[in-house]
Amino acid sequence: MKTTLLVMTLNEIDGMKAIMPLIDRSSVDQIIIVDGGSTDGSIEWAKENGYEIYVQKQSGFRHAYTEVWPQVIGDVVITFSPDGNSLPELIPHLVAEMKKGYDMVIASRYLGSAQSEDDDVVTGFGNWLFTRTVNLLHGGHYTDVMVIYRAYRKAMAYELGLDQEDAYTLPEKLFATKISWEPLLSVRAAKAKLKIREISGDEPARIGGKRKLKILRWGAAYYFQFIRELWFWRPIK
Numbered sequence: 001m002k003t004t005l006l007v008m009t010l011n012e013i014d015g016m017k018a019i020m021p022l023i024d025r026s027s028v029d030q031i032i033i034v035d036g037g038s039t040d041g042s043i044e045w046a047k048e049n050g051y052e053i054y055v056q057k058q059s060g061f062r063h064a065y066t067e068v069w070p071q072v073i074g075d076v077v078i079t080f081s082p083d084g085n086s087l088p089e090l091i092p093h094l095v096a097e098m099k100k101g102y103d104m105v106i107a108s109r110y111l112g113s114a115q116s117e118d119d120d121v122v123t124g125f126g127n128w129l130f131t132r133t134v135n136l137l138h139g140g141h142y143t144d145v146m147v148i149y150r151a152y153r154k155a156m157a158y159e160l161g162l163d164q165e166d167a168y169t170l171p172e173k174l175f176a177t178k179i180s181w182e183p184l185l186s187v188r189a190a191k192a193k194l195k196i197r198e199i200s201g202d203e204p205a206r207i208g209g210k211r212k213l214k215i216l217r218w219g220a221a222y223y224f225q226f227i228r229e230l231w232f233w234r235p236i237k
Contacts, residue, residue, distance in 0.1 A: 002029040003095050004074030007082050008064065008148065009046075010036035014208025015083040016045060022088040027095060030073050034064045060178030061148075066163050069154070078151040079182075084207035085118055086149040093199055094151040103194035104152035104185075107201030108144035116203040126219055130183065133226050140190035143198055146183055146222075157181075160188040161233060171224045177217035184225055192235035 005028045009016065025031060033046040033053045046053050054071060056064040065079075076098050080086045090107050097105040109116040110127070119127070127146050134145045157163050162181045172178055189196055 001076060001099055002074045003076045003078060003098070003151070004028065004030040004032065004072045004154070005078045005080055005091065006065075006068065006072070007031060007033045007051075007080050008036075008061065009033055009038060009042050009082060011038045011040040011042060012083050012208070013038070013040045013042045013045060015206065016042055018207050019082045019084060019086075019088060020049070020051075023091065024088075027092045028074070028078065032068060032071065034068050036064060061180035062162075062168060062178070065157070065181060069157060069163070072154055075154055076151055077154050079148050081148055084205060085203050087201055087204070090149070090199070090201050097197055097199060098151050098153075100197075101195065102197045103156060104150060104189055104196045106142070106144055106147060106186075106196070106198045107149040108142075108198040109147055109201065109203040110143045111198050112200040114200040114202050117205040118203050122215060126215070130219075130222060130226070133223070134183075134187055134190065137226060137230060138187050138190045139193075140186065141196075142186060142190070145186035147203075148180070148182055149201060149203075150182070152185070152189075156185070156189070156194075159236070160185065160192065162188070167225075167233070171221040171228075174224065175217045175221040177221055179218055179221050179225075183222045184229075187226060187229050188233060188235070191229070191233070 033051045035043050035055045054068045056067050078094055094105050131142050131145045134140045
């Protein structure tokens with residue numbers, strides 16, 4: 001089993017300098033810095049430190065994923081934020097759990113004693129509401145459906161239709177925003193009854209940079225997706 005770590009960046013130079021040296025490069029087979037067009041030196045720092053880099057052409061997380069996916073050599077992908085929110089020491093644990101045969105392993109911010117230092121009242125409630133909704137509507141057993149920090153089989157992007165524009169066009173148009181595919185991944189993995197595990201993982205406060213959340217627009221678009229998925233997509237049997 002080969003593993004690729006996708007490090008998602010957009011003006012995260014302070015976090016990268018603090019977090020990337022803590023990652024054991026031997027714990028994965030490939031590391032790609034996926035950059036959204038940083039202007040703070042993130043790209044230059046990554047080059048100086050010998051990282052493979054992909055600069056996305058279209059803005060937004062999901063476009064970053066669909067563009068870089070052909071360059072991924074891993075059978076398993078780990079998506080990672082270098083802003084301090086994702087703990088580097090959990091990478092070997094995610095890999096080890098995937099080797100047990102899981103389709104997806106999530107580093108949950110709300111499992112057991114795990115806590116999020118990056119949550120505020122609004123985001124904390126939103127994460128709780130979204131997780132309860134997905135569990136209720138789609139038969140999930142999650143504690144965290146939204147988090148970026150997770151490992152899953154690369155092929156799931158195609159098996160679950162995460163790369164298809166029709167999954168996003170309407171909600172993005174209705175709410176004038178661009179969304180990522182982690183929430184939809186959580187929904188469709190539950191609907192397909194895939195083998196899913198969560199491990200406990202704290203979310204420390206971010207290091208430098210700025211939060212890029214568009215809380216109201218993203219929240220509305222994701223919730224629209226959750227409801228529409230009741231009839232919009234069915235797993236291939």
